[in-house]
Amino acid sequence: xxxxxxxxxxxxxxxxxxxxxxxxxxxxxxxxxxxxxxxxxxxxxxxxxxxxxxxxxxxxxxxxxxxxxxxxxxxxxxxxxxxxxxxxxxxxxxxxxxxxxxxxxxxxxxxxxxxxxxxxxxxxxxxxxxxxxxxxxxxxxxxxxxxxxxxxxxxxxxxxxxxxxxxxxxxxxxxxxxxxxxxxxxxxxxxxxxxxxxxxxxxxxxxxxxxxxxxxxxxxxxxxxxxxxxxxxxxxxxxxxxxxxxxxxxxxxxxxxxxxxxxxxxxxxxxxxxxxxxxxxxxxxxxxxxxxxxxxxxxxxxxxxxxxxxxxxxxxxxxxxxxxxxxxxxxxxxxxxxxxxxxxxxxxxxxxxxxxxxxxxxxxxxxxxxxxxxxxxxxxxxxxxxxxxxxxxxxxxxxxxxxxxxxxxxxxxxxxxxxxxxxxxxxxxxxxxxxxxxxxxxxxxxxxxxxxxxxxxxxxxxxxxxxxxxxxxxxxxxxxxxxxxxxxxxxxxxxxxxxxxxxxxxxxxxxxxxxxxxxxxxxxxxxxxxxxxxxxxxxxxxxxxxxxxxxxxxxxxxxxxxxxxxxxxxxxxxxxxxxx
Amino acid sequence: xxxxxxxxxxxxxxxxxxxxxxxxxxxxxxxxxxxxxxxxxxxxxxxxxxxxxxxxxxxxxxxxxxxxxxxxxxxxxxxxxxxxxxxxxxxxxxxxxxxxxxx
Numbered sequence: 001x002x003x004x005x006x007x008x009x010x011x012x013x014x015x016x017x018x019x020x021x022x023x024x025x026x027x028x029x030x031x032x033x034x035x036x037x038x039x040x041x042x043x044x045x046x047x048x049x050x051x052x053x054x055x056x057x058x059x060x061x062x063x064x065x066x067x068x069x070x071x072x073x074x075x076x077x078x079x080x081x082x083x084x085x086x087x088x089x090x091x092x093x094x095x096x097x098x099x100x101x102x103x104x105x106x107x108x109x110x111x112x113x114x115x116x117x118x119x120x121x122x123x124x125x126x127x128x129x130x131x132x133x134x135x136x137x138x139x140x141x142x143x144x145x146x147x148x149x150x151x152x153x154x155x156x157x158x159x160x161x162x163x164x165x166x167x168x169x170x171x172x173x174x175x176x177x178x179x180x181x182x183x184x185x186x187x188x189x190x191x192x193x194x195x196x197x198x199x200x201x202x203x204x205x206x207x208x209x210x211x212x213x214x215x216x217x218x219x220x221x222x223x224x225x226x227x228x229x230x231x232x233x234x235x236x237x238x239x240x241x242x243x244x245x246x247x248x249x250x251x252x253x254x255x256x257x258x259x260x261x262x263x264x265x266x267x268x269x270x271x272x273x274x275x276x277x278x279x280x281x282x283x284x285x286x287x288x289x290x291x292x293x294x295x296x297x298x299x300x301x302x303x304x305x306x307x308x309x310x311x312x313x314x315x316x317x318x319x320x321x322x323x324x325x326x327x328x329x330x331x332x333x334x335x336x337x338x339x340x341x342x343x344x345x346x347x348x349x350x351x352x353x354x355x356x357x358x359x360x361x362x363x364x365x366x367x368x369x370x371x372x373x374x375x376x377x378x379x380x381x382x383x384x385x386x387x388x389x390x391x392x393x394x395x396x397x398x399x400x401x402x403x404x405x406x407x408x409x410x411x412x413x414x415x416x417x418x419x420x421x422x423x424x425x426x427x428x429x430x431x432x433x434x435x436x437x438x439x440x441x442x443x444x445x446x447x448x449x450x451x452x453x454x455x456x457x458x459x460x461x462x463x464x465x466x467x468x469x470x471x472x473x474x475x476x477x478x479x480x481x482x483x484x485x486x487x488x489x490x491x492x493x494x495x496x497x498x499x500x501x502x503x504x505x506x507x508x509x510x511x512x513x514x515x516x517x518x519x520x521x522x523x524x525x526x527x528x529x530x531x532x533x534x535x536x537x538x539x540x541x542x543x544x545x546x547x548x549x550x551x552x553x554x555x556x557x558x559x560x561x562x563x564x565x566x567x568x569x570x571x572x573x574x575x576x577x578x579x580x
Numbered sequence: 581x582x583x584x585x586x587x588x589x590x591x592x593x594x595x596x597x598x599x600x601x602x603x604x605x606x607x608x609x610x611x612x613x614x615x616x617x618x619x620x621x622x623x624x625x626x627x628x629x630x631x632x633x634x635x636x637x638x639x640x641x642x643x644x645x646x647x648x649x650x651x652x653x654x655x656x657x658x659x660x661x662x663x664x665x666x667x668x669x670x671x672x673x674x675x676x677x678x679x680x681x682x683x
Contacts (some may be wrong), residue, residue, distance in 0.1 A: 077600035077631060080607055084632035113632060120638035124596045128635060131600060 001234045006182065006207035007473075008227035009193035011530075013244050014180040014202050018218045018231075019158035020211055021165075033101045041095050045102040048142035053082055055138065078135055087113075103143050110136040154178065159220050163211060170195040175281075180222040182229050184209055187468025188506070189456055191304065196224075198278050200285065200530045204229050206470065251577075255533035259290040263536050265518065267543040273536055274330075274526040276504055280318050283325040285529035290536075293329035293387070295526025296452065296504040297322060299375065300338050309345040309371065315378030323386035330387045332452065332502075332526075333379050334431065335404075336365045336372060337393040346371070356466065361394035366403055376411045383423035390426060391452055396434040398443055405447070431504075433457035438486045445497040452526065453490055455505025459483055477560035478507040479567065484516070484555060491521045502526050512567050514538040515574075519551025541574050587648045588658045594668035598639035602669040603631045609660055615651035617661070628661075 033041050056079045064072030081087070087109065094105035110132050117129040154177035163184045170191055181196050186205035196203030202224025214220070214231050221230040221241050230237060263273040274295030275286035286294060302310045302318060323331050339360035340349040346368060352358045365372040382388055392404045405428060415422055430437070430444065433454035437444060445451070459476055460467060462483060467476040477483075487503070494501035502524035507513050509527035511534055517525070518539065527535055550570050557563045592598055598606075610617045610628035617628030621643060626633035628647075639645055649658050 073601045073604070077604045080604050080631035081600075081635070084630040085627060086630050087632050113636065116636050117638075120640075122597045122638065122640040124599060125635065125638050125640065128600055 001237065002210075002231040004182075004204075004207040004210050004229040004231070006204040006227050006229060007186075007188060008203075008224050009186075009188050009190070009205050010181075010196035010201065010203035010224050012180075012200070012202035012224045013222070013241060013248060014159065014224075015219070015221050015233075015238070015241055015245065016157055016159045016179050018214055018220045019154075019160050020214055021160060021162040032099050032104075033095070035099065038096055038099065041102050042092060044143065045091060045095065045105075048102065048106075048139055049082060049088075051142045052135070052138045053079055055142075056082070074131070078131060081131070081135060082139075103140055106136060106139045106143065110139075159222055161211060161214060161220070165192050165195075175199060180224070181205075182207060182220075182222055184211060187473075189467070191301075194278050194298070197528045197530070198282050200528075206468070252533075255537060258533050258536050258540070259288070261536070261540065263290075263292065263539060265539050265542060265544050265547075267545065269523070269544050271518075271539055272502075272524040273532050273539075274332075274502065274504075274524065275529040275532065276509075276526050277322070277529070280321040282529060283322045286532075287325060289529050289532040291329070291529060291532055294322060294326060294331040295502050295524065296391075297331055297333045299333060299336065300342075303336070303338060303343050303345075307344060310374075312374045312378045312381075315375055316381050319378055319382035319388070320385050323382050323388050326386060328387050330389055330427075332389045332391050332429070332450075334391045334393050335362070335375055335379075337361045338364065340364055356460065362392050362400055362404055363394065366400065366407070369407065372407060373411050376408055377415065380408075380411060380415055380422040380426070381420060383426045384421040388423065388426060389429060389450065391429040391431060391450075393431045393454070394433060394457070395430045395444070396436045398440065398447070401430055401444065401447060431457075432490050433461070435462050435486065438490055441490055441493045442497070445493060445499050448499065450499060451490065451494055451501040453487060453501065453503045453505065455483070455487070455503065455507040458486060458505070462486060477564070478505070478510070478513065479560040479564040481555070481558065481560070481563065484520070484563070487517075487522075488520050488551075488555065495521055500524060509535065511535060511538045511571060511575075512564065515542055515547045515550045515570055516554055516567055517551075518542065518544060519547035519549070519554075538571070538575060546574070584654065585648060585650050586654045586658055587646055588662060590645050590647055590662055590665045592639050592641055592643050592645065592665070595641050597641050597643070598634060598637065598645075599669075600631075600635060603634040605664060605669055606634060606661065607631050609664055610657060613651075613653035613657035613660070615649045615653040615657040617657055618648045620646040620648065 056075050060072040060075035060079065063075065090109050091105050094100040094109065095102055100108070114129040114132040117132060118126050120126045154174040157177050157179050159180040159182065160178055161182045164186060165181065165183055178199065178201065180201050181192055181203040183192050183205045184207055186192050190205060192203060192205055202222045204222055204224060204227050207229055218232055221233050233241070263271045265271065272292040274293045275282070275289070275291040276296040277283060277286065277294055278298045278301055283294065302315060319333060339355045339358065340346050341352060341355060349359055359367065379388065379390055390408065392401065395401045408428065412422065412424065427449035429448050429450035429452060431454045432438060432441070432451050435458070455478055459478055463475050463480060465472050465476040467473050491501055501522070503517060503522055504526035508517065508525040509531045514535055515538070525535055550567070554563050554566060557566065607629045618625040619628055619634060619637065621637045621639055624637065625648065626637060647658055647661055
């Protein structure tokens with residue numbers, strides 16, 4: 001048994017079979033073979049080398065005929081590398097002496113050569129490392145046969161363990177069978193976290209290196225509540241977790257009964273509980289939980305999941321699916337919110353030493369108008385189909401907001417000229433996630449139809465903390481009095497201006513903060529769909545008066561730790577079973 | 581079999597160094613003769629038929645290689661290799677850069 005502590009990014013507990021992935025998104029096979037199968041394994045290796053050689057020869061012939069002999073030459077080189085006598089003896093030694101599986105031996109040996117190449121001074125020769133990776137892939141494909149797959153095709157439930165997962169891997173994974181994620185790197189708010197939340201499966205990230213200690217097929221427990229990963233658990237641990245899984249299931253069934261009850265406080269104040277989504281299919285999760293709408297529809301995966309820039313039609317299909325499914329309930333689309341480094345089809349940023357303070361989100365959108373306009377056109381077209389609202393992220397100055405609104409108005413005019421239907425009066429809002437926006441909130445309120453407080457970024461920018469940096473992550477705390485003050489200021493100002501305000505950061509999905517936020521006057525919570533029943537349950541057990549008292553008391557406290565433990569105590573008083 | 585060992589030095593002159601296709605040509609050339617050839621840069625010596633090892637030498641433009649041959653054709657194989665290096669590995673006047681960059 002081995003325990004790893006990482007960062008809990010998606011709640012829940014799951015017990016299952018490990019699927020271990022390499023850096024390129026392919027499964028790493030089992031590491032060792034038994035002594036008596038060594039000869040068979042050597043034969044398997046030979047067969048794979050022969051098959052790969054035949055395939056390369058075939059490529060060489062085809063390419064030579066089609067394009068000319070010189071183009072086939074690289075395949076000749078691959079063929080010869082594969083026949084390298086020292087490589088052969090190295091592979092054989094690993095299988096025979098160290099009992100490595102042929103897959104593992106191939107991976108290890110060829111990667112070592114690739115490293116040698118990468119270190120060469122001549123950049124031209126260093127690039128040959130790619131040839132090595134190509135050969136490695138080819139051999140593995142033959143060794144594993146049909147088993148060599150990423151996570152887009154699976155046949156049984158698995159827990160995916162990886163160094164890191166790329167957005168396209170996570171976007172294209174087989175949703176039916178992935179039951180949990182663990183990644184060695186990463187932090188909260190990364191795409192692994194977002195996808196895990198979307199799939200409503202437990203995930204732990206940032207565990208540090210461990211993949212060499214685990215083999216495909218090993219039993220693994222992912223505790224997404226505590227951020228724990230347990231490899232090959234002992235019987236006692238396993239029994240304990242099986243019990244926990246059962247309890248979670250029972251609680252979920254009980255909360256499900258809340259679905260058709262209104263979201264309101266014990267004293268009858270009606271609230272809006274909205275869902276945060278990333279993928280169109282999540283709209284079903286919202287409907288299932290009786291959400292009052294979609295409070296945050298992140299659109300980033302449209303850009304990350306594919307190699308080319310998404311067309312207007314791709315945007316439109318996604319948006320219209322969500323809008324139609326929600327009927328007359330509001331769907332709030334957040335426009336492009338990525339850094340230039342994340343978008344393959346934009347030029348690489350030149351001076352991005354500090355991406356969180358750099359060219360990202362609305363700033364990037366305003367510099368890439370064709371990309372921005374494509375998205376806005378699609379959103380406007382979808383607005384004809386239901387109750388769609390547009391929200392601009394990372395607004396830090398009035399000028400930015402006005403520019404974004406101008407682009408939107410311009411696109412509207414364009415659509416009007418072409419006789420395309422859309423809702424001329426759709427609500428336009430902004431994210432409040434930069435402290436500067438809070439300082440200027442009265443001015444912003446004159447120019448928007450709604451606000452949405454994004455606590456994740458607001459906390460990061462206010463406390464100057466990178467929450468994926470484990471040395472300072474302790475400072476990242478939603479309960480910090482400075483954060484509460486900013487939230488209170490925003491809610492008060494919005495109330496005075498009669499502009500609806502929503503809170504869509506992770507804070508709103510944590511029951512710990514529900515009473516506090518209600519007490520500060522928040523009436524719209526946008527949360528991961530899976531926690532809607534839990535938050536609704538808290539709301540239905542408390543009165544606004546109680547909440548105001550809790551908030552007032554919390555606001556007098558000096559530090560995050562005291563505030564958080566006070567809030568937990570208060571929650572436990574009203575709902576004993578929710579105390580963590 | 582004649583066991584006398586012959587060595588020659590050769591300087592890499594082409595801009596890309598001993599690249600993948602060049603290494604392939606070297607190995608192909610060596611196989612045509614009754615001889616065993618080793619290539620060495622500094623002190624490492626590798627088999628003249630092992631393309632992966634030849635590439636691992638990382639022989640760049642301007643660097644010197646030691647060619648060492650034993651066997652019946654030792655003399656002739658080295659002559660042929662020296663010619664091959666001198667031709668910058670160009671094959672029938674084809675542009676080697678293009679061939680390498682566009683597999």
